[in-house]
Amino acid sequence: MKFLVLGFAREMLGRWGLLLLTAAIFTAAQLSFDAQLGDASLGSYLAYISLWAVVLLFRCGWVLQRRRAAGWPLEEQLRDPHGYRAPLAEFLACALLMAFGFLAALVPLGTLPLELPQDDVALYPVRCQIENDQTWVFELEGRVPSGSELLLTIDWSAGSPAKQELPITNHAGNAHNATAGEIFHWPLSPAELAAGRVSLSPPMGAGLRVFQPLARLQVPRPGVHLLLRLLGAQLLFFLPLLALLLALARFGRIHASLAAWAVFCLGSLVAYRPPPRLADAGLGLLAKTVLLCKQALPAVEGLATSGHRFERLVGTTTLPAIALWLMLGTLALLLACKRRKPR
Amino acid sequence: MNAIKPHIFTLVVAIWVGFVSLCLLLQTFTPLGSEATNSARSWWTARRFQQADAEQDLLGLRDFGAAYLSRTGDGTLLDFAIYQIGFSASGPSMFRHPSDALDWALIGSEAGDSYLSVLPAPWPTLQTQAHILVERAFPLSHNPAHLANGLEALSQWMASGGGPNQASSLTSAGYREFLATALDDRPTYLLLRLSGESALESHESDR
Amino acid sequence: MSANPILQFEQLVLSRGKQRVAGPLDLSLMAGERGLVSGANGSGKTTLVLAIAGLIKPTSGRLERPARIGLVPQEPDFPLHLSCHSYFQQLLGLGGRDHSSGSTTNKSTSSNQQLSQALQLFGLEDVAKRPIGELSRGWRQRLNLARGWLSEPSLLILDEPQTALDPDGMAALTAALASLRQTAVLIVAPAGVGCQNLAPLVLDLSGGRV
Structure with a gap:
């Protein structure tokens, strides 16, 4: 042999x-x-x-x-x-x-x-859909590596100047605080990692908007x-x-x-x-x-x-x-x- | 029948190979190993970018920077190109005719606009764009839209605190001050902020 | 010597497609015996060889053959880029001998001995390290014989072994066959090509019986 x-x-x-x-x-x-x-x-x-x-x-x-x-x-x-x-x-x-x-x-x-x-992070543009003022949906295009985070730039200019720190929640009820003048980091839960989709809600009536072209996925780079x-x-x-x-x-x-x-x-x-x-x-037969x-x-x-x-x-x-x-x-x-x- | 089976199997496999090869040729999807070709091409693009920089080929800088971004997802070259085209090339030190300087400023700003949503780290580009529009394009064109767009870009940049890698407490505090300012006074606040930054930058470069 | 025949077939009929090629045939070979299958072109000699080697199924009749068979085909294929030495090493790696007992070292030593013996017996020592593609037709025929002989099969089938052999090669073949005490040898050759000296038992395919 x-x-x-x-x-x-x-x-x-x-x-x-x-x-x-x-x-x-x-x-x-x-x-x-x-x-x-x-x-x-x-x-x-x-x-x-x-x-x-x-x-x-x-x-x-x-x-x-x-x-x-x-x-x-x-x-x-x-x-x-x-x-x-x-x-x-x-x-x-x-x-x-x-x-x-x-x-x-x-x-x-x-x-x-x-x-x-060395260890680092990589950033990827994310498709963002604003379903209504209360729900932001982010499509991450398939499964995402663990340790990934969503980075959002939030526009506070339409909100009350007195409130500069507010909680943002996902559909499971988990919440993280967003601060005015800082990138909002949303660590993805195992369910969100597997689904490749995140749905977030800002507090009602807070007037927060997300800058859609600036939404990014941060992935740990080995x-x-x-x-x-x-x-x-x-x-x-x-x-x-x-x-x-x-x-x-x-x-x-x-x-x-x-x-x-x-x-x-x-x-x-x-x-x-x-x-x-x-x-x-609408795809061609070949691609389908x-x-x-x-x-x-x-x-x-x-x-x-x-x-x-x-x-x-x-x-x-x-x-x-x-x-x-x-x-x-x-x-x-x-x-x-x-x-x-x-x- | 036994003797025919292998031929049928060969035919099936050949059809499979033909179908996938056709898809590969039509670029419906990419073959195994194509990333190596892509890496080699992106490496070559980076070399050409350096060459364009050495030759002061500004449009080449933009094009190679954009090609590098699409191949690698890395926007640092394009960021540099936008700064070179929009800010440096339109600056007084270039001794250009004012209309040339305005053209370069607008080319830089448009490049920033068109690639903002695909750049991996778009925040520094926003800041560059604010400087280009407010400090280069507006003084040459006196177009209020340039000023408004520049200040909008700056407010977005401040909302991010400068971005995740250049996060600065000064920028974050500045954004909170901006929010606390009355709506009518916000443009003035942003202008002051921008000129303060420029003064700080020129002071840093003098040192 | 075992009392059971190494190769035995009775009423063996061989066909290619629907056409009967040979048979019914009868033959029995004991260990150490040598048989010659002769016949005119198209009489089914090669078909018989393939059937005995297990490469085609007989149409009818009984065929008992050993598990370890060495075949010396008439038109051999070789990996021309390999040396005889390297090729034989790999062939020994394929098995064919009883590896059920003994340590790895013993197996390796035995393989090496067998390899040297084959090269020596067929006079291939001087060309063992050369690529097979560089060897002449005569040398390749010796190589073909050595390949069949390698790993001590219970039955060695030689299909027209005299082809391209010079007198030295024929002498080496005769010596090699004489050294096979535990192996039955079946030679296949057209009538009248001088192989009768190599095998006392003759199966004439036109007659179909020894």
Whole structure:
């Protein structure tokens, strides 16, 4: 088994794989964190590193197809009575390479003189609807990471000058005081985080107005010390895709590079987060179908989040969704190991 | 039948790949890894912004700042561009013709207006806009709408206490003073406040 | 030597689609025995090989075959970018031997021994580290034989093994076959190509019986 895993890993890497990976990681670190050149974004670094997993998916498809052409299926059929050794070795080799690339991504952060981002917050514009003078409704576009707050700039100019501190309540009856001349912070409750919608009411007759264009959602931005955990989440996202690739190529007996494309397409759909406004708008058939497909899949886009706005999705994936996603991956791996009867 | 099954399966998968690839091509949604491309493009946009700054290409500053905002959600470059275009370029130190100076002030102010609702931290932009409209545009145009809009922007900025990151007790106290002022005297209060700020800023820069 | 036959088939009929290709056939091979299946082109030799290897289902009849089969196909495919050494290592990793007992170290040592033995027996030691793609047709045929022999199968099927072998290669093949005391060997070749010396039992597909 050891030789199988090593052999497949070596084929995956090819002659220049390690060298290219090293160069790519160091370039990514420079682009993301260099004091002069970098854009000081952990999400950006995460985006570059997650490309490694995408490349491995396609490379895996290519190597599987090359092995098929080189007569491996016959040898497997003759030598492995149960048929699980080769698929398991392929899965393990790819998983280990993925993990290796992700771990290697930590190296430049400890060795190069970089300006690493610390814990911070990110702000996002929020859609605000004024249902009436008594209710402000804020749409947060899906689940929100815990620790998020709503920041409101409130106009007190129509109220009584004597009242410069007033309570604002949500529909559950929770209240926080707003002070004139200060941003109003509303920490989101677990229910509000999950629903992605907040409904607030100012005191009746107080004359408070919210400046709608200035309503913002404040999300905690993870520091670089959380990179390992974020990469672990990426691994959880990509491993089931890898298992699915093996299942399609082995059990489905389709061209392995086509299987890699299919899995890439599925991963893209899973990682995609449609803006909620899409559901309201009059959509084309294509977009509606995409939306339907997306809704049928586990909501694990938070695991694969990267890029400059990555903090908006980090930590929004629920445990049942992760469990379902991993279960699908396990099922796919079992299928990949299942040998089909000779025709 | 057994021999046909794999071909049907290939066909199904090929249709799936074709459908999703079409959606990706039509940008109905984005492919895995597109964030890396976006990051690389935003990095390049930031470099071009720096180049535009070095070359004093003011419209380039605005455009690259806006492109950077849409790619990254980071508005600091656009904020800087608005200040450069609306305030610095329209200032006396630029020795421009007054009509040029007014044009630049209005371009800066319009940029602030159009991006206010999408900037992640819009509060400093409000303050910049107040300075642009009251101290640059109004003296050149004598248009009362410029003055009114500038003071409105300032009152919004004061209502936020300067924003969450630049929160200042002075600004908060100032807003409470503003609320305590009679309605008719509020514009005058804001004007005084703005000129006080400018005096303080120039004193700081002299030091 | 076991008293039970390693390979046995009775009244075996093979078809491709609706067309009968060969049969009814009868054969029984004990451990250490060598059989030759001969016949003209299109007489169903390759179909028989595939059926014995478990790659196609017989139409009717009884077929008893061992779990561990080594196959030396007529037109082999190889991963041309790999070296023989690396390829064989991975093939050994696929299994085919009894791994139910013994420590990891023992398994590893046994694998290494088997690998060296295969390379030595078929004279592949000098080319073991070279990519397979760089080897000539003759060397690849030796490699093909070594691959079938590797991991000590209970039954070794050779489909026209003499193809592309020079006298040295034939000598290596003869020596290798002689060393297989626990393995039944089935050679498939057209009549009159000089394989009769390798196997005393002959199954003529036109007759269908030994």
